[in-house]
Amino acid sequence: MGxxxxxxxxxxxxxxKSFGSNRVLRNVDLTIGEGEFIVLLxxxxxxxxxxxxxxxxxxxxxxxxxxLRGRDITRLPTNKRDMGIVFQSYALFPHMTxxxxxxxxxxxxxxxxxxxxxxxxxxxxxxxxxxxxxxxxTQMSGGQQQRVALARALVLNPSLxxxxxxxxxxxxxxxxxxxxxxxxxQRQLGITTIMVTHDQVEAMTMADRIxxxxxxxxxxxxxxxxxxxxxxxxxxxxxxxxxxxxxxxxEKKGGRVRLPELGLELPLEQFLPVLKPEDGITGLxxxxxxxxxxPEHVEIDxxxxxxxxxxxxQYVERLGSETLIHAxxxxxxxxxxxxxxxxxxxxxxxxxxSFRRGRGHLFHGESGIRVTGQL
Amino acid sequence: MSEKAGRRIFAVISFLVLLFTMxxxxxxxxxxxxxxxxxxxxxxxxxxxxWFKAFLSSREFAASLRVSITVSLSATxxxxxxxxxxxxxxxxxxxRGRDTINxxxxxxxxxxxxxxxxxxxxxxxTLHILGSYTGLILAHSLLVIPxxxxxxxxxxxxINADVENAALSLGATPVKTFFKITMPLxxxxxxxxxxxxxxxxFTDSVVAVFISGVRNITFPVRIYAEQRGxxxxxxxxAGSAIxxxxxxxxxMVGEKLFKWSRFI
Numbered sequence: 001m002g003x004x005x006x007x008x009x010x011x012x013x014x015x016x017k018s019f020g021s022n023r024v025l026r027n028v029d030l031t032i033g034e035g036e037f038i039v040l041l042x043x044x045x046x047x048x049x050x051x052x053x054x055x056x057x058x059x060x061x062x063x064x065x066x067x068l069r070g071r072d073i074t075r076l077p078t079n080k081r082d083m084g085i086v087f088q089s090y091a092l093f094p095h096m097t098x099x100x101x102x103x104x105x106x107x108x109x110x111x112x113x114x115x116x117x118x119x120x121x122x123x124x125x126x127x128x129x130x131x132x133x134x135x136x137x138t139q140m141s142g143g144q145q146q147r148v149a150l151a152r153a154l155v156l157n158p159s160l161x162x163x164x165x166x167x168x169x170x171x172x173x174x175x176x177x178x179x180x181x182x183x184x185x186q187r188q189l190g191i192t193t194i195m196v197t198h199d200q201v202e203a204m205t206m207a208d209r210i211x212x213x214x215x216x217x218x219x220x221x222x223x224x225x226x227x228x229x230x231x232x233x234x235x236x237x238x239x240x241x242x243x244x245x246x247x248x249x250x251e252k253k254g255g256r257v258r259l260p261e262l263g264l265e266l267p268l269e270q271f272l273p274v275l276k277p278e279d280g281i282t283g284l285x286x287x288x289x290x291x292x293x294x295p296e297h298v299e300i301d302x303x304x305x306x307x308x309x310x311x312x313x314q315y316v317e318r319l320g321s322e323t324l325i326h327a328x329x330x331x332x333x334x335x336x337x338x339x340x341x342x343x344x345x346x347x348x349x350x351x352x353x354s355f356r357r358g359r360g361h362l363f364h365g366e367s368g369i370r371v372t373g374q375l
Numbered sequence: 376m377s378e379k380a381g382r383r384i385f386a387v388i389s390f391l392v393l394l395f396t397m398x399x400x401x402x403x404x405x406x407x408x409x410x411x412x413x414x415x416x417x418x419x420x421x422x423x424x425x426w427f428k429a430f431l432s433s434r435e436f437a438a439s440l441r442v443s444i445t446v447s448l449s450a451t452x453x454x455x456x457x458x459x460x461x462x463x464x465x466x467x468x469x470x471r472g473r474d475t476i477n478x479x480x481x482x483x484x485x486x487x488x489x490x491x492x493x494x495x496x497x498x499x500x501t502l503h504i505l506g507s508y509t510g511l512i513l514a515h516s517l518l519v520i521p522x523x524x525x526x527x528x529x530x531x532x533x534i535n536a537d538v539e540n541a542a543l544s545l546g547a548t549p550v551k552t553f554f555k556i557t558m559p560l561x562x563x564x565x566x567x568x569x570x571x572x573x574x575x576x577f578t579d580s581v582v583a584v585f586i587s588g589v590r591n592i593t594f595p596v597r598i599y600a601e602q603r604g605x606x607x608x609x610x611x612x613a614g615s616a617i618x619x620x621x622x623x624x625x626x627m628v629g630e631k632l633f634k635w636s637r638f639i
Contacts (some may be wrong), residue, residue: 058544078543078545079549085540085544087537089537091538091540093538093541095559105546108551156545156546233475
């Protein structure tokens, strides 16, 4: 890698961090363009919050570089970094009013009082809290406190907005509306944003790009659609998508393919059409593989799909706009997701399964890495 | 045993505790208001204010009170200036020796006071500050510091470190963050620790006996000396009654204002 690229808002190079013997971040590289909304997604303990803290300067990485708009800020203290942070706990100043909270950063910058008043008002209006300035923090609801925290972070017009699980303390209904609100404000201001979450719905709906982390390693760095449609490995495929993807063991030997859990054996030519055509797989080496089929791509008596044998329905969950079916074929439990509210299907009935053509994801049995034609 | 009887036993025990705590204090007040020349129970000649008058016009007691207040106030100020940053460092930073500091800072609270006093006597005599105000104030700040550290530690655990981090992210320097955010939030704990630190210093007689020498005699030491010299001296008893009253009133006001029992 040569000199810093001026056109990136933020660059992370080889970030490493350990707590004792626990390597929390392993050689993380990342580039973010101006105005992008990046979501760091992963299970708890994956290192996403640690990475955000390394970006904010609240934590110093053991190795690697943080480069903001072409400038190495790895050793720069937080108060000189020009970043707005929204904390999971909101971290509002409880001894100050709403207005004093939002004005705090401007005061630290010795902004003239008139300008402070105007900017605070503008900031509160942006998050729909006009008139709340004189209130005490303790008089505000959780959702309002969250918006004060956002206004406080945005009022300085920082080059980077960092949010650590900003929605996790809100109840489900509020979360959905605040989700939309934050995404709108972000696009309106065009502010480069990194948000940490463990919630895949937030990641899928809000992000321009998702960085999926597990055990301190970037698993995939891609647009939400690509994360869902072409997961880079078995972990990503299993983490994103609800209900979870079905994983089916596959053994390939000679010209034949066996799916032992389902008690199936078929010629390779009949198996390959089930895989995504964009993966360009025309042949397979002998060995172990894992086939990933999303619940919406497992069907009952599906026309031209791959016949996947008989199964018995164990349990039906009717969610309203869709219906979930848990079925056992051979010794394998599979989950099917059918559109609409289906009342005609009952437990204990036998069905014929099929896998929709061109929808299967194939992973190497040992490494879990996605199989593509290039390999 | 029925539930009612059980509850009654607990009530009786707590009432007895109160009685055993208050009885000597009440007795002391009775003696302070006595019109007799020495204390008898019951009082022979009824009540009077003569011992209060005697106490308030006594030069020795006035001098020793002045010494005590000067020493305790100074020790409290030093204790706060040293204890608050120490507690902050223990709570917020990780550094080599942090646990040792945390343990050792409590030492003067847990070690027998008389052993402390002997150690200080030895140490201060080599520093040639024995018998001076400086020595007495330094020795007493050592009594104050552990109280300050402990109470400030507990106040700090009530605030989320991210509140301070938020201030940093908004451009406040660490020093500004400490004074604008941390200090206002832990202020009640600091005030309470200052009060208790003052009381600990003010009530100490053991360390003072060893360190103060003959010139700067503190109030508790003076009272102790009077009692030994002339039997139960009612002038000192009246003085003690005043001190008790001041402290109890201060505690009640403090509880009302800061609910300070939560820090102890």
